Amino acid sequence: MANAMAAIEPALRAAVDRLPETERAIAGYQFCWWDEHGRPTPGRGGKGLRPALVLSSTAAAGVTAEHAIGAAVSVELVHNFSLLHDDIMDGDVLRRGRPSAWAVxxxxxxxxxxxxxxxxxxxVLAETSGPRAPSAIRSLCQTLLELAKGQSQDIAFEKRPDVELLECLTMAGRKTASLTRYACSIGPSIAGIDSRTVQHLQDFGYHLGLAFQLMDDLIGIWGNEKRTGKPVGSDLLARKKTLPVVAALASSDGARARLAELYASPAPLTPSDVRAVIGLIERLGGRAWTEAEMRRQLDAALSSLDAANLDPAAADELAEMASMAVRRDH
Structure with missing residues (x-):
């Protein structure tokens, strides 16, 4: 994934340089290229999963990956657009181990x-997609609508006591997996690869995105903030209906009532409340279910990858990338 970020960084920087001065400054801070004063920083940026998926899926479909640089840049820009907005909506003050952009x-x-x-x-997508630019842009627009719908559901679930596990999975599919599905198919689509292969790559990206979100939800509760650079416990403080929480609330165990009570209370959760909530989620099987579902989604992703009948070496690279995405240090 680091190789993918290195491959797209010149084009990504050139694109960001086209922004007005203030927006350019914030974008460069978001990408960890500089600090709030414009001084270059050695800080780590994002993992680069989505542009890596664009380039690797394109290569796996038998097309030179360089042809998908513009699409990979576009996907990384969209991803960071969503992060900037998400951090504001969620009130998260940390991103990538330092204050989030809105906090600065x-x-x-x-x-x-x-x-x-x-x-x-x-x-960027319009100017780099050649004759297939209209369909590429329309596909991105459809992805963005799915992303927005998922984010809207995520916010609405905070106020609902009756969120079902299936609708929570559907929300995660829209909020997270829609963009990984797009990332895995846009390069081959622009190159004119057959629709069957594109569909299998879409399925691979969708299931991988769900597995990624399941891991993200686990990290949000049981992660190590110093290692991940992300605030741990903030989702619980905001009473977000993440997948481990909803899975726990679906339990028939009598302890479910206490978890529901803590989540429904209008009073802010204290540190002891948060510890109690984490213990209840684990006792009610929320963690175990999430870990098992993550493995199931990863298996489904790898099955879709096998069905695409891609170049074996390139397919192995995609499979390893998928495994790494859900094996994050937490």
Missing amino acids: YGQKATLLAGDALLVLAMD
Whole structure:
């Protein structure tokens, strides 16, 4: 994945340089290229999973990966647009081991920077997709609508006491897996690869995205903040209906009532409340279910990859990438 980020970074920086000064400053901070004063920083940026999926899926379909650089840049811009907005909506003050962009630049400026990244993503995709640009842009628009619907559901679930496990999985599919599905298919689609192969790659990306979100939900509760650079426990404080929580609330164990009571209370959760919630989620099987479902989704992703009948070496690279994505250090 580091190789993918190195491959797209010149084009990504060139694209960001086209932004107005304020939006460019915030974008560069988001990508960890510089600090809030514009000084270059050695900090780590994102993992680069999505652009890596674009380049590797394109190569696996038998097309030179360089042809998909523009699509990979576009996907990374969209991903960071969503992160800028998500951090504001979730109130997260940490991102990649340092203050999130809105905590440094303010909510209004950061929202505009996110909007600018989204427009830039469309522009990059349009200018690099050749004759298939209209279909590529339409596909991205459909992905963005799914992403927005998933984010809307995620917010709405915070106020609902009756979220079902299946609808929570559907929400995760929209919020997270829609973009990985797109990332795994856009390069081959632009190259004109047959629709059967593209469909299998879409399925691979979708199941991988769900596995990734399941792992992310586990890290959000049981992760190590120093290792991940992400705030641990913030989802619980916000009473988000993440998958381990919803799985625990689906239990028939009598302890479910106590977890439901803590989640429904209007009072802020204290540190002892959070510890109690974590213990209840584990006791009620939320952690075990999430880990098992993550493995199931990863297996489904790898089965879809096998069905695509790709170049074996390139397919092995995608499979290893998928395994690494859900084997994150936490």
